[in-house]
Amino acid sequence: MNQMPDETQEICSFHSFPVPLYKIPWYLFGNRSFRKSKGLIHSECLIPMLLGKSLFSWKRYRIQEIVVFALWNSENELNDFLEKHKQGQIHKGWHLRLRMYRRWGSIREFSPATVNNLISERDSTTVAITLARIILKEFSRFTKWGKQVESQVRDHPGKQMAFAAFRPPRHFLTFSVWDTEAEMIHSDFEPTCI
Numbered sequence: 001m002n003q004m005p006d007e008t009q010e011i012c013s014f015h016s017f018p019v020p021l022y023k024i025p026w027y028l029f030g031n032r033s034f035r036k037s038k039g040l041i042h043s044e045c046l047i048p049m050l051l052g053k054s055l056f057s058w059k060r061y062r063i064q065e066i067v068v069f070a071l072w073n074s075e076n077e078l079n080d081f082l083e084k085h086k087q088g089q090i091h092k093g094w095h096l097r098l099r100m101y102r103r104w105g106s107i108r109e110f111s112p113a114t115v116n117n118l119i120s121e122r123d124s125t126t127v128a129i130t131l132a133r134i135i136l137k138e139f140s141r142f143t144k145w146g147k148q149v150e151s152q153v154r155d156h157p158g159k160q161m162a163f164a165a166f167r168p169p170r171h172f173l174t175f176s177v178w179d180t181e182a183e184m185i186h187s188d189f190e191p192t193c194i
Helices: 021-029 075-084 136-154 181-186
Strands: 011-018 040-049 065-072 094-098 126-133 159-167 171-178
Touching: 011 075, 021 040, 021 065, 040 171, 065 075, 065 171, 094 126, 126 181, 136 159, 136 171, 171 181
Parallel strands: none
Antiparallel strands: 011 065, 011 094, 040 065, 040 159, 126 171, 159 171
16 A cells, blocks of 8 residues: 555545553454444454564553554545544544555455555555455464564564554454565565455
């Protein structure tokens, strides 16, 4: 994804914000009011994780934060949502507005997303988001492969920021910001699903 204007009104947003521990289950598994927001096509709520740490270490999990990746019909509807929730937790963090210009793989709920016909600016800041739904019997293979990729992304000099996120039992996401698109591509890291 690239932070560039385009003719389509459709927009993605990525949010990160603190949440009291007791509200985490509501965000992950409830939160129907959010899912029914006007103009929202689909959203995923997940718990962020540090890259490269053991799955069994509490230091890996940022258990008092939530990240949300959402697809909207228009930026106006995203603005309306944020205005309606201006006293809520979502305003205590940060968010990015993004347009999709490249996609590998497919996640059914995000399949309506428009892939914009932009001329790629390989020297501009680039955001990469991967979203995966793991088949549970493949979990051990996924985590073994994922640890190597996480370490590679975490240690790459062209990366500005990166973390992973999950929602039990099988939803995973990675989020990374790169100095340039070329740095992302030459890192051998490519988003596999969105």
